[in-house]
Amino acid sequence: MRLNEIIYTDARPVDGYGPGFFRVGGEVHEGALLLWDKGKAGWGGFEDDGSLLSFVDLVDVILVGTGAEISFLPKELRERLEAEGLGVEVMSSPSACRTYNVLISEGRRVALAVLPV
Template sequence: MELRKAHFPGSAPIDAYGNGGFRFADMSHRGSLLFLPSGIHGWDAREDSPLTVDLFAPLLDEEPGKIEVLLIGTGREMRFIPQDVRSALREKGIVCDPMNTGAAVRTYNILLAESRAVAAALIAI
């Protein structure tokens, strides 16, 4: 898994989602995104792709302690996260919370505004 160059070097609230992408920080992106402490990055996940440890590798490479909660927007419907992915995240001290992408966007914005150690892995819808 290759991490794409950051679209934005830091955290930013999500202004809109839908039509296959996201708007944030006066920019737009088509496709899925990772909102990490190191920046906002393109992500190769799709609604029909399996959720694997490799897919979450960029999160696992973040500096320890920078992420406490990972919101996983799984698309239009909530999907369960495989146990091996949960275990890999837990080993890094990250609790994951899967939900549909809309709920993940709203929750991310709230936790970000509260200055919480939050990240989001959002599958575009």
């Protein structure tokens, strides 16, 4: 099997995560995180729909990591995001981080919103 090194153009991948933190591009971020090709910021969780809605024209899909285990998004939040044309994929935070890294390596328009494990 041949393995190729992934080269990221603009976006920074998630390097790691642990109890209460994420490591992005070698920098540690404590707490919930929003990550996209142009930056990163803290995220207020499911109640912070304004931060997610700010991605309407920037991305095609938001990967939402719900912590160590997968759980449902609040119905109202999902409906608001989808009404604005944003695709939403919900998964555990570890899965969301891995999926984000793969999609940014392909140059996809994706954002990551993750709760810590």
